[in-house]
Amino acid sequence: MIGLNxxxxxxxxxxxxxALAAPILLNPxxxxxxxxxxxxxxxxxxxxxxxxxxxxxxxxxxxGLTGYLSFGHAAFxxxxxxxxxxxxxxxxFNVIFAIPASIIVAGLLSVVIGHISLRRSGIYFSIxxxxxxxMSYALAYSVLTPITNGETGLxxxxxxxxxxxGEGALAEPHLFGLNLNxxxxxxxxxxxxxxxxxxxxxxIFLILAFYMSIRIFRSPFGMMLRAxxxxxxxxxxxxxxxxxxxxxxxxxxxxxxxxxxxxxxAMDPLTGAERMFWTESGEIVLMxxxxxxxxLIGPILGAGAIEYMSAIVSAITSADLKSWFGWLPDWLETIxxxxxxxxxxxxxxxxxxxxxxxxxxxLPGGLVEGGQRIGKLFSRKKPATAPGGSATPAx
Numbered sequence: 001m002i003g004l005n006x007x008x009x010x011x012x013x014x015x016x017x018x019a020l021a022a023p024i025l026l027n028p029x030x031x032x033x034x035x036x037x038x039x040x041x042x043x044x045x046x047x048x049x050x051x052x053x054x055x056x057x058x059x060x061x062x063x064g065l066t067g068y069l070s071f072g073h074a075a076f077x078x079x080x081x082x083x084x085x086x087x088x089x090x091x092x093f094n095v096i097f098a099i100p101a102s103i104i105v106a107g108l109l110s111v112v113i114g115h116i117s118l119r120r121s122g123i124y125f126s127i128x129x130x131x132x133x134x135m136s137y138a139l140a141y142s143v144l145t146p147i148t149n150g151e152t153g154l155x156x157x158x159x160x161x162x163x164x165x166g167e168g169a170l171a172e173p174h175l176f177g178l179n180l181n182x183x184x185x186x187x188x189x190x191x192x193x194x195x196x197x198x199x200x201x202x203x204i205f206l207i208l209a210f211y212m213s214i215r216i217f218r219s220p221f222g223m224m225l226r227a228x229x230x231x232x233x234x235x236x237x238x239x240x241x242x243x244x245x246x247x248x249x250x251x252x253x254x255x256x257x258x259x260x261x262x263x264x265x266a267m268d269p270l271t272g273a274e275r276m277f278w279t280e281s282g283e284i285v286l287m288x289x290x291x292x293x294x295x296l297i298g299p300i301l302g303a304g305a306i307e308y309m310s311a312i313v314s315a316i317t318s319a320d321l322k323s324w325f326g327w328l329p330d331w332l333e334t335i336x337x338x339x340x341x342x343x344x345x346x347x348x349x350x351x352x353x354x355x356x357x358x359x360x361x362x363l364p365g366g367l368v369e370g371g372q373r374i375g376k377l378f379s380r381k382k383p384a385t386a387p388g389g390s391a392t393p394a395x
Contacts, residue, residue, distance in 0.1 A: 015206075027039045073284050086101070305355075
């Protein structure tokens with residue numbers, strides 16, 4: 001089954017189904033329902049789910065398998081975005097040139113940063129990657145203004161060369177003339193589903209990225225990365241140097257981030273230095289921990305959970321709370337809104353903090369561990385009954 005065992009193939013099919021059916025699965029409530037505000041099946045948010053899912057899948061190969069915690073992956077995300085926009089400016093808006101350029105540039109940058117940072121381990125490695133990310137941000141914001149356009153952001157102008165831009169070609173990102181912004185809306189009863197070409201481009205790359213991560217996890221290379229995480233000193237005593245393996249894992253994770261940066265530019269051909277800021281790297285770390293470090297599907301769940309909260313919970317207003325709890329007595333409604341309001345809108349980070357705290361305390365394995373616990377509750381077998389009618393003790 002495409003090189004996967006039965007369990008991994010089943011997990012791969014689940015991810016394929018979730019990615020391809022997302023426009024339907026993420027719109028569980030009718031558009032005229034009071035709960036429709038919680039629907040997430042619109043293109044801009046679904047693209048974020050897929051793009052950050054790719055980033056965190058790559059990050060998980062480094063952090064989840066080797067234990068090396070990087071706080072600088074936003075540098076590769078930003079580098080990939082800048083490379084893609086430059087391809088738009090120099091060649092054409094066809095993403096077939098932009099996405100490979102994003103991967104190559106991010107890969108080269110990860111070679112340099114990884115080669116230096118991996119001279120140290122533990123917290124020193126993390127600080128080095130954070131320093132490189134902030135240096136990249138500072139360079140993009142001010143020093144490299146001719147290349148990055150500084151605080152204004154890099155974008156495509158009418159006087160750019162675009163040497164491969166033929167007459168009648170689309171003046172926005174496309175795939176061989178197929179407009180990524182093409183929308184198809186389907187009405188089914190009270191539900192409305194939106195299908196966009198751009199989202200499915202991201203979804204296909206997400207599926208490919210997930211498949212590659214499974215192959216890496218199950219390969220001898222993946223086993224070596226686990227050995228590095230388990231006991232690097234013991235590995236050194238066997239005469240095996242962990243440096244080439246950790247550097248390879250670092251580069252692979254950088255390639256994933258570069259791909260995600262290219263897809264970001266494909267959805268919005270304007271990129272700025274803020275994509276390299278340390279908070280972006282911090283979110284990637286949070287996504288990985290929230291979903292489940294070292295698990296296959298955890299990164300996708302973590303990325304989806306945080307992006308959902310940032311888009312949906314941050315959009316809730318006091319008027320929404322009043323409409324939801326208007327049926328309560330006035331005094332109780334006032335108390336409920338008073339308690340909940342600091343956790344929504346601009347205060348959505350408080351909700352994220354509470355969720356993250358609860359997961360770390362009660363579910364150290366992240367959302368994946370929560371799903372496994374629920375699965376065990378339903379799969380728990382009833383004790384066998386002895387011939388005399390009494391229940392035999394469970395083994």
